Amino acid sequence: MEFPMSDQALPAPEMGEPYLLTPGPLTTAFSTRQAMLRDWGSWDGDFRAMTRMLCDQLVAMAGDREGAFACVPMQGSGSFAVEAMLGSFVPRDGKVLVLANGAYGLRAAETMRYLGRAHTVIDKGDYMPPRGDEVGAALDADPEITHVFVVQCETSSGILNPVAEISEAVYARGRKLLVDSMSAFGALELDVSRIRYEAMVSSANKCIEGVPGFGFVIARTEALEAAQGNSHSLALDVHAQWAAMQKTGQWRYTPPTHVVAAFLEALRLHAAEGGVAGRGARYTRNRDVMVAGMRALGFETLLKDRWLSPIIVTFFCPADPNFDFPRFYAAMKARGFIIYPGKLTVVDSFRIGCIGQLDEHVMRRVVSAAGEALAEMGVDSAAPPDAAIAERARLAA
Template sequence: MANGSSCADIVDPPGSEPYLLTPGPLTTSPRVKAAMLRDWGSWDGDFRAMTATLRRQLLELVCSSGTVEEFDCVPMQGSGTFVVEAMLGSFIPRDGRSLVLANGAYGQRIARTLDYLGRSYRLIDKGDYLPPRAEEVARALDEDPDIGHVIVVHCETSSGILNPVEEIAAVVHARGRKLLIDSMSALGAIPLDAAKVPFEAVVSSANKCIEGVPGFGFVIARKEALRAARGRSHSLSLDLHAQWAYMEETGQWRFTPPTHVVAAFLEALGQHRAEGGVSGRLARYVENRDTLVEGMRALGFETLLADRWLSPIIVTFFNPADPRFAFQHFYDLMKGKGFIIYPGKLTVVDSFRIGCIGRLDASVMRRVVKAVGESLEEMGVASAAPPASALEEKARLAA
């Protein structure tokens, strides 16, 4: 288990507000909430300076001094899915072909987006339990020379799996292809260094590991890719080149920006730096995960994933086999105790998810485990053990 890494300003949410144990939106700090109390003019010089600061500080998260000049950061209004679609529609040529690496709902959503965009792709679908590995990516690229881009989800939160982006990036780069990374739920807590992991672009969102609130996403991309994207997008509002060019010329967003969200995000970035940046944030999330998993296993629960693939972002647990367990009842009991959890998003087995991110620490996770135990008792669930068939499938795939 990780050593203590709690933040001094972690406090219970105000009033009856519950903790959000989700992969985002998530529980934010009082100072992030307070940052939204002022109104900002979207064309005003002060707000333009805020946008410039946001772009620069995000670049510094993934680009060292040796690579920062090669990349730029482009924020984009909307949810994380908006900016993923903007990345796909702007960087993949209309006649291009891609390799999509999927092991959950968000990889599948990328494939569905490409269907909407009319872009050709090949799919490697690993199911819910396992990550795509370098050797199968290499094989697919060798078999299909028309593939120009490879697309991978950094942390697949439908299962909680952390995909091995470094080894995938190495084989993609060695074969002269370009890597696009959906790091929606990982950037800011999972290290990603452009000098060590060659990628064309990475996208994330304000309301994930930086611990801001929903309202915009952002792409960090090579400038040459942004220049090449001119005229390629299928969409007026999701055109990354147009957004980038306008920001470079004016310092402004093309269309009305989420001003309050930007102000909150800058406060969140300051807290991120004060915690020790990526390494500090990761240490706290790892401790949260370890505390949660240890406590849940002591209650009899089993994780969907083997330990080596458990991310510090969100953990998926099998539903108990006990017929008295009903997820909606369990959810309502947990909410009544101050914790909002996530339903499962798997196709094969019944499950639920508990997030480890947001403004919370190991002491909160111990309270979560206590609330789970109390909820099971109130439901009359004698055992949290999953169905034997779920464990057999997990063992078979891990072998």
């Protein structure tokens, strides 16, 4: 399947750049980058209209058909937006159940610690998702919990968490759900008509394929209204940002104007590809082709197929003593591909992203490059250590 690109789009290697096989920043369309060549006045009516267009399109992408949700863009990286959501929607006397199975769930727990707000954690390690029944049991055991936080796609392992069943467990007990959809929104379903939540966050430079510079919160309007006075921060107050935009159409503080312009072009390309379904289908094909090819070389995925997301895949490092990840990374970069180091706590690993302006033909070249890199290092087998497989089996049991 060829993915649609604008007439001015060019594959990254033709521009002398490697493909970014990361969970964002990622390889963007040339027309998206080109959209940043014009300067915009942040107070000007044209830019206010751009902000309004951005918010309207994102709310529509979330599946809101009843006008019950609003979008609030927030300056900064994805972690800024996550902290803004937690600090704004959780009352100061609230308590959060953080569901963690990787670095980003644990980062949310660390954020709560910095905020000085009550929280507890279900930590599933690197291999398994939190399930609805255990979330329900935790809520039954602790009536003080007011909110649950879950990462839709935990990119430290590449695991796709079952948000729908978690949401059912949360709202069956009268609690509220907050979703980190940083590396999933735009490619994986998070339709508010099917999955209930109070608020979710994502970022410009993920599955919508924009460039870094802002995140955004999509939240129930009633939750936004109730968030007044909750925030620990002036700059990260989602309610204050929303209220200012409602009144003036402007961001409270200097917005990343060029990034917004690029994002609108990325949204246009996203719609041309078929929206969430089209983008998700390409990423899924990217994953399937790449995983099959890497397994044929002898590599082993951290996760079983059931939990593999189409966003990023984690592989065990080979046991062969000639394998050295820095050399492997350099060899892949020399062939036009920037991969991602591992972020696991127990075993050595690395990650290959499936998102950005690339398709299955690029992924076949990724596999060929990996094979060449192994040969260059004199690695006879890409099979992982027996201990890594045993540890996965033990923790996944």
